[in-house]
Amino acid sequence: MNAIRNIVILTGAGISAESGIDTFRGGGGLWEQHRVEDVATPEAFARDPELVLRFYDMRRAAIQEKQPNPAHFALAKLDREWPGDLLIVTQNVDDLHERAGGRRVLHMHGEHLNAWCTACDERSRWTGPLIDRPACPGCGEAALRPDVVWFGEMPYRMEEIYAAMRDAHLFVSIGTSGAVYPAAGFVRDARSLRARTLELNLERSHGSGWFDETRLGPASELVPAWVEEMLAGNAN
Numbered sequence: 001m002n003a004i005r006n007i008v009i010l011t012g013a014g015i016s017a018e019s020g021i022d023t024f025r026g027g028g029g030l031w032e033q034h035r036v037e038d039v040a041t042p043e044a045f046a047r048d049p050e051l052v053l054r055f056y057d058m059r060r061a062a063i064q065e066k067q068p069n070p071a072h073f074a075l076a077k078l079d080r081e082w083p084g085d086l087l088i089v090t091q092n093v094d095d096l097h098e099r100a101g102g103r104r105v106l107h108m109h110g111e112h113l114n115a116w117c118t119a120c121d122e123r124s125r126w127t128g129p130l131i132d133r134p135a136c137p138g139c140g141e142a143a144l145r146p147d148v149v150w151f152g153e154m155p156y157r158m159e160e161i162y163a164a165m166r167d168a169h170l171f172v173s174i175g176t177s178g179a180v181y182p183a184a185g186f187v188r189d190a191r192s193l194r195a196r197t198l199e200l201n202l203e204r205s206h207g208s209g210w211f212d213e214t215r216l217g218p219a220s221e222l223v224p225a226w227v228e229e230m231l232a233g234n235a236n
Contacts, residue, residue: 004196004230005084008161008168009075010186012091014175014202015219019066021094040150050131056146057129059093060112064127068100071174071223076101078227083234087164091176091183093148108155108183114147123147155182165189172198172226175219178205187211200226 013021038044039055068076075088079102088105090097093112097105110116115126119141126144128134133142149155165171171190178184187210190197199205199214200222208214215222 004169004234006164006167007078007082007084007086007170007172008164008186008190008195009086009088009172009174010091010176010183011075011088011097011174012176012183014177015069015071015223016066016092016094016096017175018069018071018218018220019094019096021063021066021092021096036151040148041152042150043152045145045150053129053131053146056112056148057131060127060129060146063094063096063112066094066096068096069220071219072096072100072102074224074227075174078230079104081231084169085164085167087161089161089164089183089186091180106157106160108149108157108161110146110148110156112146112148115144116147117141117143118145119143158182161186162189165195166193168193168195170196170198172200173205173207173211174200174223176201176205178207198226 034055039052045052075097079086086104088097088102089108090105091109093110095111095113113125113127114123115130116123117136117138120136120139122138124137130144134144135142136144168190171187173187184207187197187207191210197211199208199211200219201216202218203216204214
């Protein structure tokens with residue numbers, strides 16, 4: 001473990017599910033209530049903006065009532081105490097990493113608590129509804145949409161992610177299905193760059209075979225134990 005200095009961590013819906021945030025996959029997931037084509041594509045927004053805005057308004061309101069769980073707090077502790085480079089790349093659009101104290105966090109799929117103005121390209125912190133088409137704080141146009149990456153759109157800050165991957169000694173995937181690209185391909189990128197790879201997940205993902213090690217169980221149990229292991233090993 002002493003040879004590990006730089007870490008990239010990928011988190012997915014599984015880490016927030018224990019905080020009560022619905023996932024798009026699995027039993028009871030949002031896929032069962034809405035087809036992806038109806039709420040999570042640019043075409044859906046063009047076709048029925050009210051449905052899409054109402055859907056994301058509900059999600060935005062819901063996440064503000066949820067709280068970080070032990071997995072979020074453990075990663076925030078690692079963030080504070082790890083002396084090397086560390087980047088938490090999250091596919092989640094909630095703010096639970098930040099509310100737990102995480103600072104080195106990158107949201108590759110955007111954030112529920114942001115609104116994006118398609119007129120002036122500015123992002124604004126946004127905690128209320130968008131259904132009534134409020135004006136952009138920057139330009140005044142009524143052109144705000146959820147600042148969430150929809151299917152068919154390019155994830156954010158990919159150059160930063162790949163730069164961190166190139167320098168990483170360890171890549172860790174937490175609570176991800178391994179089914180959504182480009183994030184699902186990160187483990188292969190890490191292996192090609194000779195980084196060690198670890199999966200912490202409730203069940204094996206689609207990409208489990210690419211990891212050097214897989215640990216199965218709830219994120220709220222696995223992640224704190226792994227963080228303590230890392231910090232203890234680094235102290236020796």
